[in-house]
Amino acid sequence: MFSTSSSDRSLFSRRSFLRWSQSAIALFGAAPVMGAAEAVAAPASEALAVDYYDKLGVDKIINAAGTYTTLTAACMPPQVRRAVEVAAHHPVHLHDLQVKSGEYLAKKLRCEGALVTSGAAGAITLATAACMASANGNTPGDIPQNAGSMKNEIIVQKAHRYGYDHAMLLCGAVIREVVTLDEYKAAFNEKTIMTNFFNAAEEEEGPPAQIGREQWLEIAHQHNVPCHLDAAADMPPIENLWKYTQMGFDLVCFSGGKGIRGPQNAGLLLGKKHLTDLALANTNPNGDAVGRGMKVAKEQIVGMVAAIDWLLEQSDEANTAEYNRYCKTISDAVKNIPTVQISVVTPKIANHVPHLLLKYDPEKVGVTVSQVQERLRAQKPPIELNPNTGHKPNQGIPSDANTLVVGVWMLQPGEPEVVGRRIRAALTQKA
Ligand SMILES: *Cc1c(COP(=O)(O)O)cnc(C)c1O
Numbered sequence: 001m002f003s004t005s006s007s008d009r010s011l012f013s014r015r016s017f018l019r020w021s022q023s024a025i026a027l028f029g030a031a032p033v034m035g036a037a038e039a040v041a042a043p044a045s046e047a048l049a050v051d052y053y054d055k056l057g058v059d060k061i062i063n064a065a066g067t068y069t070t071l072t073a074a075c076m077p078p079q080v081r082r083a084v085e086v087a088a089h090h091p092v093h094l095h096d097l098q099v100k101s102g103e104y105l106a107k108k109l110r111c112e113g114a115l116v117t118s119g120a121a122g123a124i125t126l127a128t129a130a131c132m133a134s135a136n137g138n139t140p141g142d143i144p145q146n147a148g149s150m151k152n153e154i155i156v157q158k159a160h161r162y163g164y165d166h167a168m169l170l171c172g173a174v175i176r177e178v179v180t181l182d183e184y185k186a187a188f189n190e191k192t193i194m195t196n197f198f199n200a201a202e203e204e205e206g207p208p209a210q211i212g213r214e215q216w217l218e219i220a221h222q223h224n225v226p227c228h229l230d231a232a233a234d235m236p237p238i239e240n241l242w243k244y245t246q247m248g249f250d251l252v253c254f255s256g257g258k259g260i261r262g263p264q265n266a267g268l269l270l271g272k273k274h275l276t277d278l279a280l281a282n283t284n285p286n287g288d289a290v291g292r293g294m295k296v297a298k299e300q301i302v303g304m305v306a307a308i309d310w311l312l313e314q315s316d317e318a319n320t321a322e323y324n325r326y327c328k329t330i331s332d333a334v335k336n337i338p339t340v341q342i343s344v345v346t347p348k349i350a351n352h353v354p355h356l357l358l359k360y361d362p363e364k365v366g367v368t369v370s371q372v373q374e375r376l377r378a379q380k381p382p383i384e385l386n387p388n389t390g391h392k393p394n395q396g397i398p399s400d401a402n403t404l405v406v407g408v409w410m411l412q413p414g415e416p417e418v419v420g421r422r423i424r425a426a427l428t429q430k431a
Pocket of ligand 1: 254
């Protein structure tokens with residue numbers, strides 16, 4: 001795949017796109033329209049399955065936003081769904097599955113140790129528990145209630161403080177905040193257990209962090225303190241799955257259900273084997289551990305492994321070309337509407353994929369950005385635009401009050417056309 005010419009690549013991408021849509025059709029029980037020869041038969045149990053979204057009255061949405069947790073992030077590709085389905089048929093020894101999936105992933109992702117966690121946030125908690133155990137030699141049962149009398153400090157740059165700090169604090173850890181390089185150097189003491197680096201922080205609003213990745217790492221290692229990197233939403237590019245561990249980060253977490261398109265309640269903790277082993281000791285099924293409630297079932301462990309196998313067959317170039325085609329389909333549908341300015345923007349680190357920006361003059365067009373959002377939500381299926389719509393610049397997306405942001409990468413085949421038509425209708429419909 002990586003060695004093919006660009007024309008082969010687009011052909012390959014079209015084929016895999018067709019295969020994807022055909023198996024989606026097969027799963028929904030409709031007649032395949034694109035030639036039966038390549039269609040993948042759905043397992044009988046899926047073909048007969050009850051649609052519980054319909055039964056429960058839960059709307060199925062078109063995700064023109066991105067891998068947002070509240071929108072249930074990504075959908076698993078057919079090959080991953082089938083692996084989950086097969087895994088569901090048999091019990092196994094959980095510990096055996098945890099250990100062997102970790103060994104398999106470590107080899108594929110070129111690091112010493114790996115653990116399938118309950119998501120990136122679960123991975124951050126287990127990274128903290130592992131670093132605490134490594135520094136103190138404590139048992140899992142000491143976390144969190146004895147953490148106050150143990151080594152328990154984590155050094156973090158002020159600009160890297162975020163909502164996921166909670167995942168560390170859960171272990172009874174204390175965060176020591178630093179701004180300057182001198183403060184960072186002075187912050188290390190006998191209680192320091194780890195540092196946390198928020199990889200996408202430089203795309204956030206507010207004052208920039210003063211210490212970059214490499215310097216951060218080097219100084220921590222001078223003090224023999226392990227560094228955790230939160231790269232939850234930072235794939236693509238695919239190579240990021242090994243880039244940061246190879247750079248020397250002792251632990252790196254990724255969300256399994258975002259760009260990787262595995263189960264939403266799975267994630268990866270990658271890094272040094274002695275630390276991923278300690279992370280495993282601090283999680284389910286160990287009942288006396290902070291991670292007992294962060295269970296990853298056999299289906300999700302297998303789904304995570306299958307998602308990595310699937311991902312390693314993809315190419316960033318082919319995927320980007322596909323997302324750009326989606327952007328073009330949608331922008332073609334609205335380009336003749338007065339005042340509309342079209343641009344495509346790719347954030348540098350997190351969600352590093354093309355996003356379509358449609359800026360227009362609400363006075364001339366006669367509809368505000370929030371009215372467009374309401375109109376898109378009011379029909380079936382409801383369409384969710386990227387939450388940076390109508391927002392000031394954020395997370396590498398230069399939006400503003402008059403800009404619609406379309407996150408195209410979670411759209412399913414056929415949906416870009418629907419989104420284009422519906423945005424056009426929402427912009428031209430009289431109030
Ligand atoms: C999404 C995200 C998380 C949490 O990931 P989950 O897999 O949902 O637990 C943590 N950190 C960052 C930076 C994220 O974007």
